[in-house]
Amino acid sequence: MTSHSFPDGTAPAPGSALKLLLRGIRRNQAAVARSFGLLAAWQLSEAMVPVVVGLVIDHAVAGGSVTTLALWGGVLVLVFASLMFTYRFGAADGYRVDQRENHRLRGEIAHHVLRPSGARTGALSGDTLSLATNDTASVGGLARSVGYTFASAVAVLVSAVVLLRIDLAIGLAVLFGVPIVLGVVQFVTPVLSRRNRDQRAEIARTSGTAADLVRGLRVIKGIGAEDEAAARYRARSQGARSAGIRLAGSHGLMEGVTIGLSGLFLAGVTLLAGKRALEGTITIGQLVSIVGLTQFLAVPVQALGRVGTQVAAAYASASRIVDFLRTPPLLAGGPAEPPPGPAPVVSLRDVTTGPLDGFTLTSRPGELLCLVVDDPAATRTLMGLLTGEIHGPDVTGEVLLDGTAISELSLRARTARRLVNPHHTELLEGTLRSNLDPDSRHSDTDLMGILGAAAAQDIVDLDEQGLDQRVTPTGSAYSGGQRQRIALARALAADPPALLLDHPTTAVDAVTEQQIARGISALRHGSASTRTTWIVTASPALLAQAERVVFVAGGRVVEEGTHRELLGRPAYQELVLR
Numbered sequence: 266m267t268s269h270s271f272p273d274g275t276a277p278a279p280g281s282a283l284k285l286l287l288r289g290i291r292r293n294q295a296a297v298a299r300s301f302g303l304l305a306a307w308q309l310s311e312a313m314v315p316v317v318v319g320l321v322i323d324h325a326v327a328g329g330s331v332t333t334l335a336l337w338g339g340v341l342v343l344v345f346a347s348l349m350f351t352y353r354f355g356a357a358d359g360y361r362v363d364q365r366e367n368h369r370l371r372g373e374i375a376h377h378v379l380r381p382s383g384a385r386t387g388a389l390s391g392d393t394l395s396l397a398t399n400d401t402a403s404v405g406g407l408a409r410s411v412g413y414t415f416a417s418a419v420a421v422l423v424s425a426v427v428l429l430r431i432d433l434a435i436g437l438a439v440l441f442g443v444p445i446v447l448g449v450v451q452f453v454t455p456v457l458s459r460r461n462r463d464q465r466a467e468i469a470r471t472s473g474t475a476a477d478l479v480r481g482l483r484v485i486k487g488i489g490a491e492d493e494a495a496a497r498y499r500a501r502s503q504g505a506r507s508a509g510i511r512l513a514g515s516h517g518l519m520e521g522v523t524i525g526l527s528g529l530f531l532a533g534v535t536l537l538a539g540k541r542a543l544e545g546t547i548t549i550g551q552l553v554s555i556v557g558l559t560q561f562l563a564v565p566v567q568a569l570g571r572v573g574t575q576v577a578a579a580y581a582s583a584s585r586i587v588d589f590l591r592t593p594p595l596l597a598g599g600p601a602e603p604p605p606g607p608a609p610v611v612s613l614r615d616v617t618t619g620p621l622d623g624f625t626l627t628s629r630p631g632e633l634l635c636l637v638v639d640d641p642a643a644t645r646t647l648m649g650l651l652t653g654e655i656h657g658p659d660v661t662g663e664v665l666l667d668g669t670a671i672s673e674l675s676l677r678a679r680t681a682r683r684l685v686n687p688h689h690t691e692l693l694e695g696t697l698r699s700n701l702d703p704d705s706r707h708s709d710t711d712l713m714g715i716l717g718a719a720a721a722q723d724i725v726d727l728d729e730q731g732l733d734q735r736v737t738p739t740g741s742a743y744s745g746g747q748r749q750r751i752a753l754a755r756a757l758a759a760d761p762p763a764l765l766l767d768h769p770t771t772a773v774d775a776v777t778e779q780q781i782a783r784g785i786s787a788l789r790h791g792s793a794s795t796r797t798t799w800i801v802t803a804s805p806a807l808l809a810q811a812e813r814v815v816f817v818a819g820g821r822v823v824e825e826g827t828h829r830e831l832l833g834r835p836a837y838q839e840l841v842l843r
Contacts, residue, residue: 278373278377278586278587278590278591279587279590280587280591281587282580282581282583282584282586282587283580283583284587285404285583285586285587286404286407286579286580286583289366289370289404289405289407289408290407290408290411292366292369293362293365293366293408296358296361296362296365297358297362297408297412299355299358300355300356300358300359300362300408300409300412301355301412301415301416302355303351303352303354303355303358304351304352304355304356304359304412304413304415304416305415305416305419305420306347306351306355307347307348307351307352307355307416308416308417308419308420308565309419309420309423310344310345310347310348310351311348311420311561312420312423312424312427312558312561313344314341314344314345314348314557314561315553315554315556315557315558315560315561316427316554316557316558317337317340317341317344318341318550318553318554318557319548319550319551319552319553319554319555319557320337320550320554321334321337321338321341321550322548322549322550322553323548323549323550323551324337324550325337325338355412355416359408359409359412359413360409362405362408362409363405363406363408363409364405365405366401366404366405366408367401367402367404367405367406370397370401370404370405370586371397371398371401373590374393374396374397374401374586374589374590375397377589377590377592378393380594381596381598381676381677381680382594382595382596382597382598382676383594383595383596383654384589384592384593384594384595385592385593385594385595386589386592393589396585396586396589399582400582400583400585400586401582401586403578403579403581403582404579404582404583404586406575406579407575407576407579410572410575410576410579411572411575411576413568414568414569414572414575416565417564417565417566417568417569418565418569420561420562420565421439421443421562421565421566421569424439424558424561424562425439425440425443427554427558428555428558431547431551431554431555432538432541432546432547432551432555434537434541435534435537435538435541435555438533438534438537439534439562442530442533442534443530443562443566443569446526446527446530446566446570449526524567527563527566527567527570528563530566531559531560531562531563531566534555534559535555535556535559538552538555538556538559539552595654596652596653596654596676597653597656597672598653598674598675598676598679599670599672599673599674599675600673600675601669601673601674601675601678602674602675602677602678603667603668603669603674603678607630607795608630608631608762608795608796608797609628609666609667609682609683609762609763609796609797610627610628610630610665610666610667610668610797611627611628611651611665611666611683611763611765611797611799612626612627612628612663612664612665612666612668613625613626613627613647613650613662613663613664613665614627614662614663614665615661615662615663616650616660616661616662616663616664617660617661617662618646618650618655618659618660618661618662619642619643619646619655619659620640620642620643620646620820621643621646621647621650621820621821622819622820622821623662623820623821624647624662624817624820624821624822625662625821625822626815626822628763628797628799629812629813630795630797631790631794631795631796631797632790632797632798632812632813633785633786633789633790633798633800633810633811633812633813634797634798634799634800634811634812634813634814634815635799635800635801635802635807635808635811635813635814635815635828636799636800636801636802636814636815636816636817637801637802637803637808637814637815637816637817637831637837637840637841638801638817639817639818639819639836639840640817640818640820643817643820644767644768644801647801647817648685648687648765648767648801650664650671651664651671651683651685651765652685653671653672653679656671656672666679666682666683666763667682681761681762682761682762682763683761683762683763683764683765684756684759684761684763684764684765685765685767686752686753686756686764686765686766686767686769687767688767688768688769688771690748690749690752690755691739691740692736692739692740692743692748692751692752693736693738694736694737694738695735695736696732696733696734696735696736697724697725697731697732697733697734697736697751698712698732698733699736700736700740700751700755701715701716701732701751701754701755701758702758706758707758709732712732712758713725714788715754715757715758715788716754717784718754718757718781718784718785718787718788719750719751719753719754719757719781719784720750720773720777720780720781720784721747721750721751721753721754724743724747724750724751744772745772746772746773746774746777748772749769749770749771749772749773750773750777750781752769753766753769753770753781756769757785757788757789760796761796762795762796762797763796763797763798763799764789764796764797764798764799765798765799765800765801766798766799766800766801766802767801768801768802768803769781769800769802770782770802770804770806770807775806778804778806778807779806781806781807782804782806782807782809782810783810785798785800785807785810786810790812803840803841804841805828805841805842808828808841809828809829811827811828812827813825813826813827814826814827814828814831816831816834816836816837818836824837828841
């Protein structure tokens, strides 16, 4: 798998699922070691209970000595105290490792998506959420599961040694019988691992589909596509259900084989012990110890049988996390940190890629420029070039900001000089204020002025909480036009030297467009302004406010002038007056 060097200095993710799992244990090694030791002591204390009870019977009850009975009773109390305290603190350490690793993995996934360079991944939001919840929980819990498995193995070995001292045949039966039982059980593990990965992938895709349907519910209802949307989700959900049933079948098979074989094995050990007692080879106390140990061993043997299931689930989740964390950055930043000039200059020189063919355009200092583009694909490509998302050998020509290629600028320099506001934007859960001004740079008066420029002041006026009104995830409580105006106000509040807007008024009426056009012009292009604004639009209201309008057809600039001048061109007129 290719290793990617991230522009923000982030260390590459582990190269494999195994390395990710081992890293989780290694970076929590002190707590893991402490948990393993305490859990092993807990299981040893559990194993010692029937042994001590047997000794009490043989040395105190049979002997009739009150002093001896009190002595062995004190030993039994100490064993129970050890059992209680070692489990309490060993389990606490295990859960601490579980939650700490869980948190770290969630942080890595969030950072991978939110870092300045972004992540070039096609994962749906629901899929990413599944990674940050279900999969991280599975990986984070591995150390705790392995801790219990280690303690179970220690308990089985010590029990076998005790049984060897009591009776050689019984001890050997346990010592050799347990590995045989576990070996038979592990034949199911490869199938389980594959089905676990398939099921988690199906569930993640189903979650992603559900999240997208909820986000687009207004549109779905608007076009009457409820039945089609439901059918698509139903098909995806049935795939997840089938994968879950297959996985449950494998789990059931492993559980049945584990319990069945271990039960038969331990029953055989118990019968052998009873036969020895009848023959007089062992004492009554030793018989009680053997029966007690046999009953106790049922739990650790089953735990050892389940370890394959737990490791398979964690490995499948780790594989998905690694695949996600190894996706390359969306933006490739360079080392250049040029000093900002008085007015930003955005230039594209003879750019050819996708639908663009020899595209050339340079902004003028402080101008309000509108672009009318005949092809939506050309608009998407143009925005991708200006954000830096589209780059590499498939792009010929130059995309420059202040005379430096965007690909050579550091991400910090790009962010400081320009902001590209896409057509489809998201609102974040919180308040209207936190969406507009996350850094708390503006006063309420300034924010109301910015909202006025975006014709969005009515959103504040209609809610008694004003700027502190709650915003639901994705802004679903707002209409499409309200979300678009809030997103525009957010871009204006950022006040970048160069602002690039992609169709910012498609969801508002003509009167509101007029207000927005005048607001943008007044806010960003008043007297002595050095800001640059590019707007891709076909709105006559916005075009009328532009100092220069550029008409793009066939992937290149074919005409430029004022809106009034270009209205004489039939192709231009058809686009803006339809």
